[in-house]
Every structure is written in structure tokens, then in C-alpha cells.
Amino acid sequence: MTATARHADGRHWILLVAGLLAGLCALSESRGGSRTRWRRRALECRGRSMNRPVWLLDVDGVLNATRPGWSAAPRNGTAYGAGHPYRLRWAPALITHIRALHNAESVTLRWCSTWCADADQVERLFVLPRLERAWTEPISHSAAPVAKLAAAHAVLDQGHRLIWTDDDANPTSGPVYDELVATGRALLIAPLASRGLQPEHLDTIKAFISDTNVRDTGRVRADALETARRLLGDTE
Structure with a gap:
């Protein structure tokens, strides 16, 4: 070569x-x-998840009501709590709205009720997927208000926005109410027990969900997401 x-x-x-x-x-x-x-993308999903409100949802007096209205005939069904049958009455349109919010991942639904231990019975009647529970063990009606308030504080302490619908445990005024709503991150609705949640309540809830101007606080914050982006070198 x-x-x-x-x-x-x-x-x-x-x-x-x-x-x-x-x-x-x-x-x-x-x-x-x-x-x-x-x-x-994982960080962005985490940010959206943290900005998603947690809705603490009671059953009796909120979904189960004697005169639920909604301009349509109510439905009735039997659920079993601690082995005992209870007759429930609800507005199908209300459940449809709640189901749609869940399916759209607009809100995290969490049972906060004496029905928590038997929530599968309520989900069966309302044709809802399995939702989160504020607790899983049976609880007495006398102990429920304290447990519900603790669940509300836990939501806020974890940095989430709070929606709490309860006909009797929900404070409507006073120092506890002032403390919960002080930062604008909590929406408390106490419907009439005989009527339950009404269309105007759902309008208020949807407006609260859509309002993303209120920043979450707690362990995970929006500025933490921005810091993480900078650490990843994402300057877009």
C-alpha cells in the first residue's frame, strides 16, 4: 500500500x-x-395536583336530603351503615355535576362523613368511583364534628385549597370560621339539611375551583416548582 x-x-x-x-x-x-x-412534566403535574382543591364532602344533609329539588324528581335507594339499612334520597343532577368534576380531575373528592367507614355503600348508590376517605373507621355522631374540623385543618396544612360542604359541622361564623377562611384558600358551605346542596352552591364551588389566583401554601409551593425548573436548566 x-x-x-x-x-x-x-x-x-x-x-x-x-x-x-x-x-x-x-x-x-x-x-x-x-x-x-x-x-x-412531572413537576408541572405535581404543581397542578397541589393547586387542585380538596373537597370534604358530607352525605346526610348535603347529598342525602328530604327535598333535594334541582327541578327534577329525586331518586331513592338503600345504603347499609354498620349493617343497618338507611333510606337515602338525592338529586341525580347534583351527583352528575360532582361526578363530572371528579372525572375532569378538577377537584379531589374526599368523604368527610359518618358514612366514611361504609362509603362504598354510598358510592354504589350514587354510581361514583371509589373516593378518598377522611378516615376509615366507624365514628360516632358526637365525635364527628371534631374529626371533620381536624380533616379541614389537615387539608390546609398540607398546602391545598379547601372546599368543605357540611350541613351542621361547618362553621358559618366565629373564630374557627375566620381562621379557616383567613387566607382565601377555603370555601365553606353549610346547606339546609332538608335541601342539601343546590345549583347555586355548585356554581360557587365551580367558581372557586376555577380561581387559580389564590396561591397554595404549605410544604409544596408554586415558587418551589419554579426553583426546580431553574435547577433543571429550564429557562423557557
């Missing part, structure tokens, strides 16, 4: 190796970019 041929052959191999290295670098950058995008 002549010197010229050897030189051309060596140059060929150099170009080939350089091309392989460039391809490996591009692949590495692509994978790194994918990891960065994945982490960014």
Missing part, C-alpha cells in the same frame, strides 16, 4: 470514528433532553 493510500485509509477511519462519536453525543443529549422534559 502506498503512502497516499495509507493516508486516505487512515483519514477514512478518523471520519468514521468521528461520526460514531457525534452520533453517540447526539443520542446522549436526546436522552438527557427526554429526562429533562419528563422531569419538567
Whole structure:
């Protein structure tokens, strides 16, 4: 092989190796970019989850009511609590609205009721998916108000916005009410027990859900998301 041929052959191999290295670098950058995008999406999903209000939902006097209205005939059904049958009466349109909010992931629904231990019975009647429970053990009616208030404080302490619908445990005035609503992150609704939640209540709830101007506080904050983005090198 002549010197010229050897030189051309060596140059060929150099170009080939350089091309392989460039391809490996591009692949590495692509994978790194994918990891960065994945982490960014995860952080954004976490931020949206934290901004999603938690709705503490009572049953009796809120969903179950003697005259639920909603301009349509109510439905009736039997649920079993601690093995005993109870007749429930509700407005189908109300349940439809609640189900739609859940399916849209607009709000986290959490049972906060003496029905918590038997919430599967209520979900069966209302054709709702399995929802979160504020507690899982049976609780007496006398102990329920304290447990419900503790559940409300827990939601706020965890940095979420709070929707609390309860016909009797929900404070409507006084120092406890003032404390819960002080930051604008809580919506408390106490419907008439005989009527339960009405269309105007759902309008208020939807407006509260849509209001994203109120920042969450607690362990995870919006500025923590922004800091994480900067650490990932995302300057977009």
C-alpha cells in the first residue's frame, strides 16, 4: 500500500470514528433532553395536583336530603351503615355535576362523613368511583364534628385549597370560621339539611375551583416548582 493510500485509509477511519462519536453525543443529549422534559412534566403535574382543591364532602344533609329539588324528581335507594339499612334520597343532577368534576380531575373528592367507614355503600348508590376517605373507621355522631374540623385543618396544612360542604359541622361564623377562611384558600358551605346542596352552591364551588389566583401554601409551593425548573436548566 502506498503512502497516499495509507493516508486516505487512515483519514477514512478518523471520519468514521468521528461520526460514531457525534452520533453517540447526539443520542446522549436526546436522552438527557427526554429526562429533562419528563422531569419538567412531572413537576408541572405535581404543581397542578397541589393547586387542585380538596373537597370534604358530607352525605346526610348535603347529598342525602328530604327535598333535594334541582327541578327534577329525586331518586331513592338503600345504603347499609354498620349493617343497618338507611333510606337515602338525592338529586341525580347534583351527583352528575360532582361526578363530572371528579372525572375532569378538577377537584379531589374526599368523604368527610359518618358514612366514611361504609362509603362504598354510598358510592354504589350514587354510581361514583371509589373516593378518598377522611378516615376509615366507624365514628360516632358526637365525635364527628371534631374529626371533620381536624380533616379541614389537615387539608390546609398540607398546602391545598379547601372546599368543605357540611350541613351542621361547618362553621358559618366565629373564630374557627375566620381562621379557616383567613387566607382565601377555603370555601365553606353549610346547606339546609332538608335541601342539601343546590345549583347555586355548585356554581360557587365551580367558581372557586376555577380561581387559580389564590396561591397554595404549605410544604409544596408554586415558587418551589419554579426553583426546580431553574435547577433543571429550564429557562423557557
